Amino acid sequence: SPLDQFFCLVSKPKRNIPLLSPSLPPTSQLVGISWPLIVPYNFQSRKFKLWTRNLFNHYIIPFPQSIGNAKTTRNDNSSRFGKYIEIGFDKRYRIIGANMRTYLLEKSRVVFQAEEERNYHIFYQLCASAALPEFKTLRLGNANYFHYTKQGGSPVIDGIDDAKEMVNTRQACTLLGISDSYQMGIFRILAGILHLGNVEFASRDADSCTIPPKHEPLAIFCDLMGVEYEEMAHWLCHRKLATATETYIKPISKLHAINARDALAKHIYANLFNWIVDHVNKALHSAVKQHSFIGVLDIYGFETFEINSFEQFCINYANEKLQQQFNMHVFKLEQEEYMKEQIPWTLIDFYDNQPCINLIEAKMGILDLLDEECKMPKGSDDTWAQKLYNTHLNKCALFEKPRLSNKAFIIQHFADKVEYQCEGFLEKNKDTVYEEQIKVLKSSKFKLLAELFQDEEKVLSPTSAAPSGRVPLSRTVIKPAKTRPGQTSKEHKKTVGHQFRNSLHLLMETLNATTPHYVRCIKPNDFKFPFTFDEKRAVQQLRACGVLETIRISAAGFPSRWTYQEFFSRYRVLMKQRDVLSDRKQTCKNVLEKLILDKDKYQFGKTKIFFRAGQVAYLEKIRADKLRAACIRIQKTIRGWLMRKKYMRMRKAAITIQRYVRGYQARCYATFLRRTRAAITIQKFQRMYVVRKRYQCMRAATIALQALLRGYVARNKYQMMLREHKSIIIQKHVRGWLARVHYQRTLKAIVYLQCCYRRMMAKRELKKLKIEARSVERYKKLHIGLENKIMQLQRKIDEQNKEYKSLLEKLSSLEITYSTETERLRNDVERLRMSEEEAKNATNRVLSLQEEIAKLRKELHQTQSEKKTIEEWADKYKHETEQLVSELKEQNTLLKTEKEELNRRIHDQAREITETMEKKLVEETKQLELDLNDERLRYQNLLNEFSRLEERYDDLKDEMNLMVNIPKPGHKRTDSTHSSNESEYTFSSEITEAEDLPLRMEEPSEKKAPLDMSLFLKLQKRVTELEQEKQSLQDELDRKEEQALRAKAKEEERPPIRGAELEYESLKRQELESENKKLKNELNELQKALTETRSPEVTAPGAPAYRVLLDQLTSVSEELEVRKEEVLILRSQLVSQKEAIQPKNTMTDSTILLEDVQKMKDKGEIAQAYIGLKETNRLLESQLQSQKKSHENELESLRGEIQSLKEENNRQQQLLAQNLQLPPEARIEASLQHEITRLTNENLDLMEQLEKQDKTVRKLKKQLKVFAKKIGELEVGQMENISPGQIIDEPIRPVNIPRKEKDFQGMLEYKKEDEQKLVKNLILELKPRGVAVNLIPGLPAYILFMCVRHADYLNDDQKVRSLLTSTINGIKKVLKKRGDDFETVSFWLSNTCRFLHCLKQYSGEEGFMKHNTPRQNEHCLTNFDLAEYRQVLSDLAIQIYQQLVRVLENILQPMIVSGMLEHETIQGVSGVKPTGLRKRTSSIADEGTYTLDSIIRQLNSFHSVMCQHGMDPELIKQVVKQMFYIIGAVTLNNLLLRKDMCSWSKGMQIRYNVSQLEEWLRDKNLMNSGAKETLEPLIQAAQLLQVKKKTDEDAEAICSMCNALTTAQIVKVLNLYTPVNEFEERVLVSFIRTIQMRLRDRKDSPQLLMDAKHIFPVTFPFNPSSLALETIQIPASLGLGFISRV
Helix, strand or coil: CHHHHHHHHHCCCCCCEEEEEECCCHHHCCHHHHHHHHCCCCCCCHHHHHHHHHHHHHHHCHHHHHHHEECCCCCCCEECCEEEEEEEECCCCCEEEEEEEEECCCHHHHCCCCCCCCCEHHHHHHHHCCCCHHHHHHCCCCHHHCHHHHCCCCCCCCCCCHHHHHHHHHHHHHHCCCCHHHHHHHHHHHHHHHHHHCCCCEEEECCEEECCCCCHHHHHHHHHHCCCHHHHHHHHHEEEEECCCCEEEEECCHHHHHHHHHHHHHHHHHHHHHHHHHHHHHHHCCCCCCCEEEEEEEECCCCCCCCECHHHHHHHHHHHHHHHHHHHHHHHHHHHHHHHCCCCCCCCCCCCCHHHHHHHHCCCCHHHHHHHHHHCCCCCHHHHHHHHHHHHCCCCCCEECCCCCCCEEEEECCCCEEEEECCCHHHHHHCCCCHHHHHHHHCCCCHHHHHHHHCCCCCCCCCCCCCCCCCCCCCCCCCCCCCCCCCHHHHHCCCHHHHHHHHHHHHHHHHHCCCCEECCCCCCCCCCCCCCCCHHHHHHHHHHCCHHHHHHHHHHCCCEEEEHHHHHHHCHHHCCHHHCCCCHHHHHHHHHHHHCCCHHHEEECCCEEEECCCHHHHHHHHHHHHHHHHHHHHHHHHHHHHHHHHHHHHHHHHHHHHHHHHHHHHHHHHHHHHHHHHHHHHHHHHHHHHHHHHHHHHHHHHHHHHHHHHHHHHHHHHHHHHHHHHHHHHHHHHHHHHHHHHHHHHHHHHHHHHHHHHHHHHHHHHHHHHHCCCCHHHHHHHHHHHHHHHHHHHHHHHHHHHHHHHHHHHHHHHHHHHHHHHHHHHHHHHHHHHHHHHHHHHHHHHHHHHHHHHHHHHHHHHHHHHHHHHHHHHHHHHHHHHHHHHHHHHHHHHHHHHHHHHHHHHHHHHHHHHHHHHHHHHHHHHHHHHHHHHHHHHHHHHHHHHHHHHHHHHHHHHHHHHHHCCCCCCCCCCCCCCCCCCCCCCCCCCCCCHHHHHHHHHCCCCCCCCCCHHHHHHHHHHHHHHHHHHHHHHHHHHHHHHHHHHHHHHHHHCCCCCHHHHHHHHHHHHHHHHHHHHHHHHHHHHHHHHHHCCCCCCCCCCCHHHHHHHHHHHHHHHHHHHHHHHHHHHHHHHHHHHHHHCHHHHHHHHHHHHHHHHHCCCHHHHHHHHHHHHHHHHHHHHHHHHHHHHHHHHHHHHHHHHHHHHHHHHHHHHHHHHHHHCCHHHHHHHHHHHHHHHHHHHHHHHHHHHHHHHHHHHHHHHHHHHHHHHHHHHHHHHHHCCCHHHHHHCCCCCCCCCCCCCCCCCCEECCHHHHHHHHHHHHHCCCHHHHHHHCCCCHHHHHHHHHHHHHHHCCCHHHHHHHHHHHHHHHHHHHHHCCCCHHHHHHHHHHHHHHHHHHHHCCCCHHHCCCCCHHHHHCCCCCCCCHHHHHHHHHHHHHHHHHHHHHHHHHHHHHHHHHHHHCCCCCCCCCCCCCCCCCCCCCCCCCCCCCHHHHHHHHHHHHHHHHHCCCCHHHHHHHHHHHHHHHHHHHHHHHHHCHHHCCHHHHHHHHHHHHHHHHHHHHCCCHHHCHHHHCHHHHHHHHHHHCCCCCHHHHHHHHHHCCCCCHHHHHHHHHHCCCCCCCCCCCCHHHHHHHHHHCCCCCCCCCCCCCCCCCCCCCCCCCCCCCCHHHCCCCHHHCCCCCEEC
16 A cells, blocks of 8 residues: 555655545544554654654644534534645654645634534634633633534534543643743634624614624623724724725625624634644744655545535635546556556556636636636626626536526536535635724734734735745745735735635645655545445545546556665565675566566566565565564574573572571581480480389289189189080980981881882873873873972972071071070179179289388489489470470471462462463364364365256256267167266276276176276285284183183182072073984985975975975974973972972871882882982982071171171270260260261272172173073074974975074175166165155165175175265266255255265274174174265265255245244234335235244154154254254344334244244254254344333343344344334434444444355264164065075
8 A cells, every 4th residue: 555655665765755635534634644654664762753643643633623623514523624744854764844734724614604513623622611710811601602603503522522622732732832821812812703703783774783882792802802892893884995085984784794794703713723833834843954755635525515615616626636636647657657667558548637627727717707706896696607607608518507596507527516506606705804904903902913913924824835934844846926025915815716726736736746645535424423334425435536447557557666776775685695696687586586476466667676566565574574583583692691691690699598598407407306316315214214113013913813813714614614525425425326216217218108109100100101192182281280280389489488588587586685695694794703803903902002102102202302303404405495496486487388378379370370271272172163163164165066066067968968979870778777977986996988888788898907006905904904803803712711711610619509400400401402403403404405306396295205304393393392291290300309308298298109119110210210319319418508508608697797796886885985085076076077987988888789789780681681592592493393283183284394594694785787776776766755654764775885795795896886886876866856855855865874874883993883783893894995985975965965955945935934024923912013114914814824833834844754764863953953044044134124024013923933943942852953042143133122222221231132143233123123002112313323332342244134045064973873784674665676685
């Protein structure tokens, strides 16, 4: 930009730079131009910075603005005069001074202001400061009191305090060197002008008037100005007419008197303004010769109002001249320089202002005719207008006459047409002031006023461009206005237009002699509103001031340029030594080629280098970076050296201090150790002597007592043991003899009875079995008997359990009574023993005490003497130790305080560090999440664009094929589903062309495809990985086997708990398993024999093989049944033997056994029965032993518990005794501590028990699973057998031999030529509705993956690639054909995701195998890594998801506005519509009207379809979130565009509708999907319609509540808010502005409407399937009979 180049350009020799800024916005008139111009250049001294800041903030800005700026209808701080400021620099380019010129002050504003406008700021500042003591003499008051300040009716500007501004003005005057007396003089003159405006005139007649006597305003004016009251009153009502011979005094009318008063006020203010500007120039003038300057021209811009007068004419005339200069410089000179430097360039046409300027200033132009009319004696505005019409109408195309007016004219300026009113032109051009009034003021006693009018010719005025006595700062030759003696009166009579034209010519000469730059300031709106931008108005201004043309040239041209020498001098820093050549031009070219790679950014001319916009700034940045790096390196080295020196000094001092302190501490510590050691030695010997004496006495007494007591106890114990031993020997022999006799008798009787009875029963049963071997009744009776026996056995088991429990209870009660009784007896014995011992001890103690008393009396005298010496020594030692302890305590406290302080600091630092780290971590995670979502969104948008282009490419290719491929004879038509196009997703190793595909289908290729090295390396790497996995699995298997062997050994070492029962069950299971294996082998052999001979006669009914098979089957089944019955009978006999042992059944069983023994005569049967009895006895004996051991273990555990309870009781008693001795507080604390420890111990015990129980439960569950599996296998084996009864009873018919289910591997096999048929049946012609209703979700995906698995199992690279490519292309074709059907898109989105999850789940990667079963891990892919195809499928899923969103949007779009906004869900709330609004919708009963229920039904339909298709829950949540975003965005956009919807009642309707949608989310368990958050802008908009909108508190509440809405949306809703009912009120404009002010700092998007087409980035979280592949069945409805399960 030009601002960045000013200082660089001014440093060039003989360069003076003015900055032209027409139409500056007043809020930044000089601050916005001057300050950015100077601040970027870092001059060396702080003094310079302060001087510059004071120059612009205090000298130039406040004072000139207060006297030259005013409020207008379009601006609160409009500059009403033009100014040109020159800032001078010396040879070192430092500011040395400044100068200001002014142009065309708007004097008419002093006496008149339009509505909503103000006079100059200084008048209101004076009125606001009227209460100050120094202003009492001015007799000012409120601004509404004075005529010159109340005409506009707006004396106050919002946000501006005139009293504070007055303080700033006075400070600026002081800084400018204006003394307090001169300041008060200025204020007196300004106050006099205000009082002059209140002077009133009374009419005598039509041609004369008078001022009321002692008129207060005039008296105050005369007093302030120091003039005579009568003289001023006279000349205000009269004027002097001078002729050649005489002078007349003529009264004037009231109207002329008022005009004369206003002219006098304007003249005084203009002279005062000129005087102030002159003093400003004097204050900023420097005696040092300037080298160059920067000029800032801040002049009024193009103006057009409803009524345009002489001021607007002069302003627009000046803008025409400036625009012409701008065109000359920017367009003509720029193009000429390009031509001169031989830069390639095309000439551009531009607008020329010269015709309009000629119309104004040429001979017989508007200004000439105006001056001529002013010289006429009876000239008027009407006659001047007629002259203009006669001279220029229909002769100049830029001059026009209004249709309905004869006192106006229109000029076509470069910006726009402007209509000027002729009224007042002559008066303003003449600027007439009566000389008599001036003479009165010149004769004033007031020094400053007289100075104004006496030096009037020397003061800088708006009509003089170069006043005499002023030394111009610039070197430019400016022709001053030549003055001759005696010409003062003539110069004074020049018209304002003539003077303004001359000053403009001088200004143009200055600008043409310099290098100008331009700043164009654009007003955003015409209403002074913040945050409001009127685009049409801005474009109009840009086009009017030629900025668009300038942009066009700058875009094509080179705005920045350097000579070769200047470029070399400036950027020598960026060059290396080897780059510098003797030829400067070649050096610059070489450097630029390295720095700027794009050669279009610069051009080399003859003498200069031309740069595009921004390139100079880029070079400056590189230069500054290099200089900054060098500076940092110097600073780093110097600072390091200084810090090292400082550190060495500090280290040396610290070491010295540490040496002395540590020496002192060591000496003190050594003294303390010596004293402590001496004290301990003395205490040791003293205590040793006392304790030794006491111990010897006690030892002698104790030994004597022990000897007597132990002898007595030993004798008693010996006698008792002798008696017990003898009695036990006698009892043993007697009881043994009796038991042996009884046992032998009983055993003989039982054995004899059992033998007889069993022989008899065995013969009887044998006969029955032989008779009824093949009868059905036998089996029925056998089953009935078995059921009865089972019931009896179960009843006996229950009775035994009850008896066992009762015995246990009796045993426990007896043990308890026994323990209590023994405990009571023990206590009695102990009590007696203690009493006896106490009596003996008492007698012995009396004797010993008498002896000790005598000894102690002797020792007493000795100890008393020793005591005195020890006490003296102890007192001395105590005193020393107390001193030492006090010193140590002080040191300890100091160290503790230091330690606490350090700990506190460390803690605070750690807490601050952790807080900062946590905050940074949270911010970084949020930023990373945002970046990830943005990146994902960009990627998916690119993918969407790619899919669109791909579809377009396919369509174009089809059209080309239709146009090019003409059918030829012999051409074979391919299958309709066949695609000759290879997918772009194939691997790089696949080299195939579309044209070769039919040839390869017709003729199989004989040559083998070349080996793909990349695939070979991948497979080799995979083989090594599999070998490593195999080795690791083998090691793990060995380790598991060792663990199992160790566990088995431990189990064998343990005592068997249920050994007998488990052994019996295992025997039974082993026997049955062996039988089943045998039967299976036989069946397999038969099947092999039948399959080898494949003739149909073999397997037909009645064939020999068939009969042999039936016979063998019946015999095997009969044998199996017999064996089962034998096993069951044997088991029942074993149980009956166990019952026979019980004593209570001996008598009844003996009678039965006797009969059995009598009938038993076969020796083989007796031996067999004997073996069975032996096994039974062994089992019963093992059971008895296990029960005995368990009983003993229980007794041991109970005894241990009793012992632990006794110990616990003793410990509790001890604690109780200790607690009773403690005070109450300590007692409570001790009890609490004890309770805490007890509870913690109990908790630990309970946790251990819980862990043990969990382990046992897991172990039992595993065993239960194993047993259940084995039982299931046994049941399957039994069900396969056919009972012989069925064979006999049923007629002979064809029998189907049941075959065991084959163990499938979860793969599907198909032939290579069936691939297209597979794609056609499974993808292209599949109907989603039938699959979703009747089959498992995702079945096509599972089928395709199982086919891929088989191809991977075969290690067929070509087959895998071909299948995956055909699948992807088929899905794309289906979606292209039926892409508008929601069910189709949802179905294939679900299946694509499931296919992608299957590829991940069975890829073999550890991250995806965590949730797999061992069987599923066996199904993983073994040969190929399909990670690239996973990415392709992911992209395809994203495309399908975006297509699904588009389908949803097309379906929901017509429903949203009607259902969410127009339909009245709550009837009667809306009330009457506001008047003036057209009805947008029909009634509810109209056809085609959608309601909220329609939307919810549609949402239910979408959700049910997605659930039926088995879509992932996370993906359903994302779809729902997108649907809700579409609903919210479309609803909010329509709300922002429709005024009839912005009311309180509609807000309630919207909130109710949103609550219904939220209820739907709750019903579907989708509240955590993020859908509710997408409705937040709509919810806040509805709340905004319902909240109060009056006070500042309401504004604050709205700003805090509407955080999801942008500022533009909030303001739009408030503007559209329309009351419907009587209790509602319209939102005030002031309230809306308050909202805008509060939200101005919010950084949000300026966009009003939400992007309804926005699609959130989609993710596909991994969702493994628990379905086993081997269990999947292929239904016949799919037509996939050519596929077989493997």
